[in-house]
């Protein structure tokens with residue numbers, strides 16, 4: 001037996017295998033490098049910051065501290081935005097390209113499209129809480145839900161919510177009076193946030209969680225915690241990967257928080273459904289001495305009631321479908337309005353001449369009376385509405401929105417490759433001097449009808465625009481006017497911070513890092 005030749009052939013076979021495997025591996029690596037190179041070349045055709053790590057992307061933008069993100073984005077937009085003929089610019093956030101639509105024309109191309117309706121990966125961090133409700137879903141699910149939910153925001157239905165706005169605003173004014181009795185200088189942001197939380201709990205779920213009175217409510221605390229966990233993850237690139245996040249200390253905290261949030265909404269939904277069933281049987285049995293009018297006039301309708309009605313006994317919406325929509329309203333409907341009210345207070349309190357005009361309007365509508373605002377009063381508060389809109393221009397509650405392009409998309413001659421995201425930074429867009437001369441000045445009159453009508457409809461998009469615009473826009477403006485009018489009918493406001501001193505955090509909402517300090521002078525003797 002020739003041992004040597006057998007050994008030689010096995011050595012030959014193993015070297016052949018090593019050679020083959022190595023060749024395959026090298027080929028795969030070369031193909032991956034070429035693919036990556038070509039992809040980056042495609043992306044880099046769009047004007048933007050240089051790629052600082054070849055074949056990787058942008059190293060410098062990964063570890064930006066949260067308080068620098070807004071400045072950095074602004075810088076990027078200022079340097080490249082005005083130079084890009086298409087209005088599209090690009091940045092590398094680590095290995096990921098990010099495109100931004102910087103002009104009203106480019107924003108229109110994105111937001112008016114019926115194809116660019118899928119939210120970007122940053123929204124995935126909302127899924128554990130909201131699943132895929134109206135804000136986070138896409139395709140036919142989103143279309144069906146949008147159609148189903150639109151009637152819930154009808155003017156007539158919103159009218160029912162005015163008394164909730166008034167009741168909670170009254171509690172806010174009382175809380176502020178108590179605080180002012182100790183110290184007239186205070187940070188108004190937390191007061192407003194608790195008020196808007198109470199408003200959304202009552203209007204979305206029909207439950208009064210008394211956030212303003214009992215700050216230790218487990219549900220209220222969980223809403224805060226979850227928002228913080230989401231934004232913590234969004235700005236930390238290394239936590240984007242699920243397995244990395246699950247290894248972090250935030251994972252058990254998130255699970256616990258979700259247990260409280262979902263537990264609460266599930267319970268409220270069950271109770272509310274039971275109330276609906278009870279009511280139906282009461283109506284079916286008039287002998288119980290309960291008339292339909294008496295039952296319906298006593299109860300307050302919440303969005304949840306409408307969802308239960310739309311669900312048609314679970315055939316159109318299941319219990320978990322209802323929960324994702326209620327959770328979405330809870331998430332989208334309180335921080336946004338609280339930021340808008342607080343920024344409005346800050347700007348009105350920094351401009352005595354504006355406050356004077358607001359006061360004149362309030363006097364005209366309410367006179368000396370303490371009566372609560374009606375829907376008609378709120379519609380009369382036109383100048384106050386301009387103040388709110390101008391505050392949303394300078395400090396849009398949602399400063400960035402992002403979509404994923406599911407197919408290659410050409411905007412103004414520039415191509416955004418399929419699978420990448422395109423964002424709109426309204427904080428920057430709203431400062432375009434072409435549409436807003438002296439953009440840094442707070443001038444509510446810009447929103448008087450005669451000025452607003454002349455502007456490009458996509459030059460101002462605090463509520464987004466097009467098919468995926470904010471469904472709660474009308475609700476939000478009414479709520480803001482109700483709360484602001486209550487504060488301003490009771491207090492003279494003086495802002496204590498200067499605009500340039502305020503540090504902005506672009507989190508889930510645009511937040512002043514250290515709150516908003518104001519001096520409140522009660523208008524009437526208490």
Ligand code: HEM
Nearest residue numbers: 134135332333336337340397398401463464470471472476
């Ligand atoms: C000042 C207050 C508010 C502002 C500035 C605001 C802003 C926005 C923006 C910019 C979007 C688009 C988000 C995106 O495309 O990623 C949006 C969507 C949405 N908003 Fe609002 N929002 C406010 C209040 C509310 C309220 C009070 C509710 C509900 C009660 C609400 C419910 C929603 C929902 C459900 C969506 C998703 C709509 C869809 O995709 O079809 N928002 N909002």
